[in-house]
Amino acid sequence: MRHVLLPCLVGAAVTAQAGAAEAPQVPEKLAAIVAKTQSFGLGRYPISFWSYTNLKEHGRYMDEAEVEEWADAGFTVPQSPSFDANDPAQKAHIQRLLNWARERQMKLILCDPRCRAQPGPNGDWSQMPPDYADGIRAAVKDFGSHPATFGFHVGDEPDAAMKETFFRCYRVQKEVAPHLFPFANLLPWWPGAEERAGTDTWPNYLDEYVRDSNADLISYDYYGQMVPGEDGWNGYYENLRLYREAMWRNGVPFWNTLLSVGHFRYRCPNYDEIRWQFNTTVASGAHGVLWFFYYMRQPHANYRLSPVDEHWDRTQTYYDIRRVQKSFHRFYGDLFTRLVSTRVTFHPKAYGNGEVFKPNGIVSQILAPEGHPVLLGEFVDLQGRRYVMLVNNSMTESAKIGLTFPGQDVKVFSWNWSGAEYEGDAYCADGQSRDEKGLTIHHWLAPGQEAVYRVQSQSAAREPLP
Incomplete structure (x- = not known):
């Protein structure tokens, strides 16, 4: 089974549709990382x-x-x-x-x-x-x-x-x-x-x-x-x-x-x-x-x-x-x-010569108490679909942290206690709202706790890959 799957997984590109926009091609080396794992x-x-x-x-x-x-x-x-x-x-x-x-x-x-x-x-x-x-x-x-x-x-x-x-x-x-x-x-x-x-x-x-x-x-x-x-x-x-x-x-x-x-x-x-x-x-x-x-x-x-x-x-x-x-x-x-990292950012300050968060087509805003450390990982799968993992980057303090997903067409998906994907807020969410900026979801996160989403929108699909 292992040898049958590998040629299928490692290829020039795999594309997918997300909303009305065509997802960018998944570069060969990113696909190879998933295939190897x-x-x-x-x-x-x-x-x-x-x-x-x-x-x-x-x-x-x-x-x-x-x-x-x-x-x-x-x-x-x-x-x-x-x-x-x-x-x-x-x-x-x-x-x-x-x-x-x-x-x-x-x-x-x-x-x-x-x-x-x-x-x-x-x-x-x-x-x-x-x-x-x-x-x-x-x-x-x-x-x-x-x-x-x-x-x-x-x-x-x-x-x-x-x-x-x-x-x-x-x-x-x-x-x-x-x-x-x-x-x-x-x-x-x-x-x-x-x-x-x-x-x-x-x-x-x-x-x-x-x-x-x-x-x-x-x-x-x-x-x-x-x-x-x-x-x-x-x-x-x-x-x-x-x-x-x-x-x-x-x-x-x-x-x-x-x-x-x-x-x-x-x-x-x-x-x-x-x-x-x-x-x-x-x-x-x-x-x-x-x-x-x-x-x-x-x-x-x-x-x-x-x-x-x-x-x-x-x-x-x-x-x-x-x-x-x-x-x-x-x-x-x-x-x-099945995922590979595409971007890692910090809010409000970066560690290890990393990148401070800047809005993109997947996440346009991080909302957190002043000075509270947040980590955001972005991922892609072989179909070109985009994902985010939000982590409370404090070892000691809980915090209410929000993400805004841009676009009027945006949908988000998360995973329940049985491991099934569903459309909606992550298990740790504490309210959401929609306005002209998109969909904002707040989460109460303990130290090191996470929220994971698959993000489907035209703007997410257009976001370039490394």
């Missing part, structure tokens, strides 16, 4: 976590009940424990995890040590081990045909010394098993990170990665949004912007890792902050999220209150993440796997 075969928005477990130490916890808890919390593509590929019992355990995942419509990113990016002889990162491809072939023989295998974990945060070989290792995985989706995580940007990554500009680092690895997706992690105050917001949104723009340039989706465990100066996120991280990432165009991290395993440094603590008990963080993710799936299902 749908080729993952998850059926819902990709959600993962960093596990850091291994079967030797933690295998007794990795039973069917554990996999059920992943599924019940709304995860769709978790990371597996690492394991000893020379131990038949551990390999059989991974097969059971895959079987249990398949029964719950999940896939796993397998942390197989044979597939990690590795240096050549004597730790030389200028070359790849001569038998690396043999290890990939063995891993694929063991697990590559299982329908719950998403792909193998390549590695994390390649720097200047290792990136060339790291990218080659990813490419080898794609050459050996083109039907799988290797997972690799890149460095985040921060002032001066270019030297660490061995690049002159961050866009060049990201483009080099996609080009040299033949990557299926671009992933990174950044946690500055969880330092006290708004100090880290610029870095958070700068990374979202840089990775979103790399997505547009290269035609592959990007995933963002969010914070689920307090450590260093990063605070333990509460429910509102978990929802804020999730919804701002989706509104900023990411096609997947991960959580750092899921299992505490044992006390270390000042890490605390991960979703599963050092006693293997579920913390409030687990239940908060579960609530956010289950609600998102219930409202929106696979919607955001």
